[in-house]
Amino acid sequence: MDSSSINSNSKEITMEIPSLVRLYKDGTIERLQNSPIVPPTLQDPTSSKDVVISGDPLISARLFLPNRIRSQQEGHKVPILVYFHGGGFFFESAFNQLHHNYFNKFVSVADVLVVSVEYRLAPETLLPAAYDDCWDALKWVATNTEPWLVKHGDFNRVFIGGDSAGANIVHNIAMRAGAEALPGGVKLLGAFLSHSYFYGSKPIGSEPVAGHQQSVPYLVWDFVYPSAPGGIDNPMINPMVTGAPSLAGLGCSKILVCVAEKDLIKDRGVAYYEAVKKSGWQGEAELFEVEGEDHAFHIHNPQTQNAMKMIKRLSDFLLH
Template sequence: MYFFKNLFCFLDHHQSYIDHNMTSNVFPSRYMSSSEEIPLQIHGWLRIHKNGRCERLVGNDIIPPGMDPLTGVQSKDIIISPNVSIRLYIPKSANKNRKLPTLIYYHGGGFVTECAGSSTYHPTLNLISSETNMVAISVNYRLAPEHLIPIAYEDAWEAMKWVAIHLKGNGHESWLNDYADLHNVYLCGDSVGANIAHNMAIRVGLELDPCKVVKLEGLILLHPFFGGKEPIGSEFNKHQQNKAFVDHLWMLANPVGVDGLDDPLFNPSRNPNISSLGCSKILVCVGEKDGLRDRGLNYKKIVEKSGWKGVVKVFESKGAGHVFFLHNRSCKNASILRKNICSFVNVIRSKS
């Protein structure tokens, strides 16, 4: 019943949006369409049928965990609760005599698709864990529209708290107890996962009990999914269609949000707690041809003006589009991006 209540809420909202903003049943973005049988289709991603069935077109091809022959990274899946699970990675160099920095990663997919074990994310996390020589924790959170925002953020926070119970080396998971330095943790994510990572960093900073959270050193935002009611930069012209898509995607996942496109979870400039980011440094990665590029660059300005006492660095991949590094992992730009992540976390790469 809860799923259908959410779904009908979503469909009602989007039908209202269509009625007031569209003609000829065409969405304001070319990435979406609507018909009588399929009230919403995100091309190549998701179909929501009239009977309420959600058909996801990506993120379904799961790669089993285990030893990766390319990198030597080992991985396994862990169920944290009935709603949240993670995929845990340890690099080839891991040994119990020297704990490694830890990366908590949130996948993208517009809040509506993808998972930690998909063919998009599993090979990427193997590479990141190997090249940075870090323990990596890739989080599965529940997806919209079955589970509307703030569910994704609550699931992400639940995973954070579960990791924190291993701070003293006596938690439930032996790999974290033996190999993970939870006093040297980085949050990372791509697209909506970067949005989640940003909001988790704020929650870490607001947490009054240090025993309940990991020691957060830095935040890595890969092509972050931010927005707002008013367009900025290229959203006025060449990326107008992209903004329409991003806006609609946010409203799909959060149709009943009080502030709509200016929700503080989506528009960092509206978040009164942004100066509470619980880390000392941030790396924002953008793609030159990404429709979200200007939002990433603007994020740096917002954070610096907030009074936050850390350092924000920006790295731009020339000629690259949105999350290119997930789909072309062997290209020069993807390798350079991962090297920048490695440099940012100040980890000496394993020579083994």
């Protein structure tokens, strides 16, 4: 059960990550940073609608399409972006106000069809379930007869993208796409990772040494995947750890890694980009940094000059 309006003064807290989540003895979960759920809209400049991908397990998505594309005749095809939202694997939603507003702005700039995936969250459903949900969503896109996808989607230009935990999912889905074929011969053209949630047992770059095991990224991983083999050095959260699968196995042709100057985990993103470049992977890797900004700034404030700069860079990556 999820609640944000409970009387916490009368309930015993059994686990807490400050400012993010509280678990209570009675089983209640309080997510402290969720933004409100909002409905899809069919209005200018962007149309959106919700679709069910799977009933068991329950996986759904919100589709976004520029009205200038939706109004055109069949035959004009645009790239398909399958997107995985952030939120530490335990909060936020493809249907919340933050991501809805962000994609309204995004597709007003980029002529793309977005499939924003609603995957199951921890702790009700622990990892690795979210990875499986997102892989199933990508397979659904590849085999789909959904009208917007059929009419407007270019299945030769399928991308995946995500922010924070969603960028972590992007990496893991791209690795899976390198090992497993998608239905219908569909291949991933590219992937972008924005402010990737990667971490490890040993601090790197500017990460503080003191209190590393009490840092938020460390606590979150233990919360969402307590049974992960290797803990915080599981390759799903630390793809550069010794013994991790080679990044040469990434199943796409180009990658864009985005970082923000003030982000606590910025150096993880830079290290990932460098590791991809050195891995022998045959694709094209690019790094894009925005100065003066923090983690997922573009999601929280998509109207700012720097957010528009990032949206334009992502649009260029998808369209060229």
